[in-house]
Amino acid sequence: MEVRQEKKGMIELKDDKVFTWPTLVAKEFLAAIFVTVGLLFYSYFVDAPLRELSNPGQAENPAKAPWYFLGLQEVLVYFDPWFAGVVLPSIIILGLILIPYLDNNPKGNGYYTFKERRFAVTTFVFGYIFWYVLIYIGTALRGPFWAFFWPWEKWTHDFPTPPPLHNLPLPLGIILMCGFYFAGLTLPALFKKDFFMKLGIIRYSLTMGLLLTMIGTVIKMVFRLAFNVKFIIATPWINI
Amino acid sequence: MKLIPDLIKKITNNEIWRSVFRHGYADTPRNRALQIISNIWLHLHPVKVREHGTKIRFTWCMGGITFFIFLFETITGILLMFYYVPDVNRAYADIVDLMYVVPFGRFLRNSHRWGAHAMVITVSVHMFRVFLTGSYKPPRQFNWVVGVILLVLTFLLSFTGYLLPWDQLGYWAITVGTNMARATPFLGHEGPFSYILGMRPDNDIRFALLGGTAIDAPALLRAYVWHCIAIPVIASALMMVHFWRVRKDGGISGPL
Numbered sequence: 001m002e003v004r005q006e007k008k009g010m011i012e013l014k015d016d017k018v019f020t021w022p023t024l025v026a027k028e029f030l031a032a033i034f035v036t037v038g039l040l041f042y043s044y045f046v047d048a049p050l051r052e053l054s055n056p057g058q059a060e061n062p063a064k065a066p067w068y069f070l071g072l073q074e075v076l077v078y079f080d081p082w083f084a085g086v087v088l089p090s091i092i093i094l095g096l097i098l099i100p101y102l103d104n105n106p107k108g109n110g111y112y113t114f115k116e117r118r119f120a121v122t123t124f125v126f127g128y129i130f131w132y133v134l135i136y137i138g139t140a141l142r143g144p145f146w147a148f149f150w151p152w153e154k155w156t157h158d159f160p161t162p163p164p165l166h167n168l169p170l171p172l173g174i175i176l177m178c179g180f181y182f183a184g185l186t187l188p189a190l191f192k193k194d195f196f197m198k199l200g201i202i203r204y205s206l207t208m209g210l211l212l213t214m215i216g217t218v219i220k221m222v223f224r225l226a227f228n229v230k231f232i233i234a235t236p237w238i239n240i
Numbered sequence: 241m242k243l244i245p246d247l248i249k250k251i252t253n254n255e256i257w258r259s260v261f262r263h264g265y266a267d268t269p270r271n272r273a274l275q276i277i278s279n280i281w282l283h284l285h286p287v288k289v290r291e292h293g294t295k296i297r298f299t300w301c302m303g304g305i306t307f308f309i310f311l312f313e314t315i316t317g318i319l320l321m322f323y324y325v326p327d328v329n330r331a332y333a334d335i336v337d338l339m340y341v342v343p344f345g346r347f348l349r350n351s352h353r354w355g356a357h358a359m360v361i362t363v364s365v366h367m368f369r370v371f372l373t374g375s376y377k378p379p380r381q382f383n384w385v386v387g388v389i390l391l392v393l394t395f396l397l398s399f400t401g402y403l404l405p406w407d408q409l410g411y412w413a414i415t416v417g418t419n420m421a422r423a424t425p426f427l428g429h430e431g432p433f434s435y436i437l438g439m440r441p442d443n444d445i446r447f448a449l450l451g452g453t454a455i456d457a458p459a460l461l462r463a464y465v466w467h468c469i470a471i472p473v474i475a476s477a478l479m480m481v482h483f484w485r486v487r488k489d490g491g492i493s494g495p496l
């Protein structure tokens with residue numbers, strides 16, 4: 001095994017190798033059997049859904065994307081489609097791709113640890129859980145016209161009219177938005193100097209930019225739910 | 241109680257068995273190595289692996305299971321292709337036939353469907369495990385990138401398959417999904433700044449995805465070709481890279 005050891009001394013590599021056959025192959029074989037049996041068992045008892053023939057004239061209500069995209073469809077409640085459906089997923093994919101290049105903490109490479117990488121693990125686990133919470137809401141708690149229903153409520157078509165929404169005044173919106181990113185980018189750099197120094201300016205800005213976008217998405221949702229704010233920034237060209 | 245050894249002896253110590261397998265298997269280190277090296281399928285593995293890498297509590301076996309489900313989907317998918325024609329006048333009827341007429345058709349369709357859902361789950365759990373063990377850290381950065389692309393491809397595989405039954409469920413799900421493309425900044429006709437590039441419903445990115453302005457025959461054919469040919473081929477190629485890199489990067493990650 002090749003080990004990068006610039007500047008490190010000699011590393012004593014443990015010889016803890018075992019033969020792939022039978023140790024690993026046996027486990028893989030068992031896993032394959034369990035998965036096959038599980039899938040076939042489930043398929044025997046539960047039918048895949050099939051509705052009526054498609055009819056462009058009669059929209060399903062609610063019309064739902066496949067479950068793994070319902071998190072994004074849920075975000076659509078709070079943001080315009082260009083953000084929820086295109087820009088946010090692109091940022092998520094880009095952010096995931098960037099992770100190995102942003103996280104330059106050498107510790108925790110190849111073993112489970114929370115202590116040695118608190119920030120990375122917290123951020124990722126938060127995002128991961130958030131994604132599935134949104135999927136749960138979109139799948140189970142959204143009924144006709146995408147209205148919200150608790151699990152114990154029946155889906156009906158007569159639910160109370162949601163309260164009217166309003167936009168923030170444009171100057172206030174711009175100040176809030178710029179202030180949020182400005183404060184989010186500068187304050188940690190000032191108060192957590194070693195965090196900033198370790199990452200360097202480029203990694204730091206990208207990391208915080210992505211993190212703030214994730215947090216900002218949550219904050220926007222809170223604004224909507226708590227204060228009925230439709231858009232933070234509303235312009236004729238673009239709404240956020 | 242030597243039931244199992246006795247049984248093995250009974251099974252292997254007769255003319256029929258020996259006519260098939262020619263010689264026995266002596267459990268020697270050399271033979272353990274040969275089992276891997278001289279088997280075209282198994283030699284994807286190295287002969288020896290670090291012990292922690294074989295532990296289910298380390299890998300959760302999720303990458304391997306994802307790959308296995310991919311193979312499972314390939315086989316059930318090929319069988320489904322014998323019965324299904326991506327023609328708007330036939331597609332739905334073909335699925336109904338599968339459910340009610342074709343022997344084991346319902347079972348076949350169910351297992352392909354549930355396998356697809358399972359794969360979406362296992363791939364994201366695999367990603368979660370790789371993150372928690374910090375396995376994307378040097379030298380494995382690029383394999384993480386390949387992984388993210390595989391993740392997206394897994395979603396797209398499942399998504400393109402959703403339209404094929406041509407029922408209300410798939411039709412409206414794909415409607416919701418592809419309507420997003422309308423809103424793409426610059427490239428979708430309802431997206432911000434799309435007027436700059438002169439986007440209309442009949443020349444924007446959604447049009448390119450659907451092969452039309454509405455979900456109709458061309459969209460069904462495109463979904464079919466992406467689902468059955470293009471994406472599986474791309475994903476297979478990337479999986480080869482993925483597995484090759486796992487080995488080139490020093491095998492399963494672990495503490496030094």
Ligand code: HEM
Nearest residue numbers: 299303304306307367370375383384387388390391492493
């Ligand atoms: C179709 C999808 C995928 C398949 C079939 C696949 C398969 C595998 C397999 C079989 C392994 C060996 C170790 C294990 O089983 O855990 C592995 C390792 C790895 N995978 Fe994946 N994977 C897929 C998607 C992903 C994704 C989405 C990511 C991350 C975003 C990823 C990143 C990695 C990395 C970094 C390793 C090396 C882990 C280590 O050395 O501990 N893969 N993959």
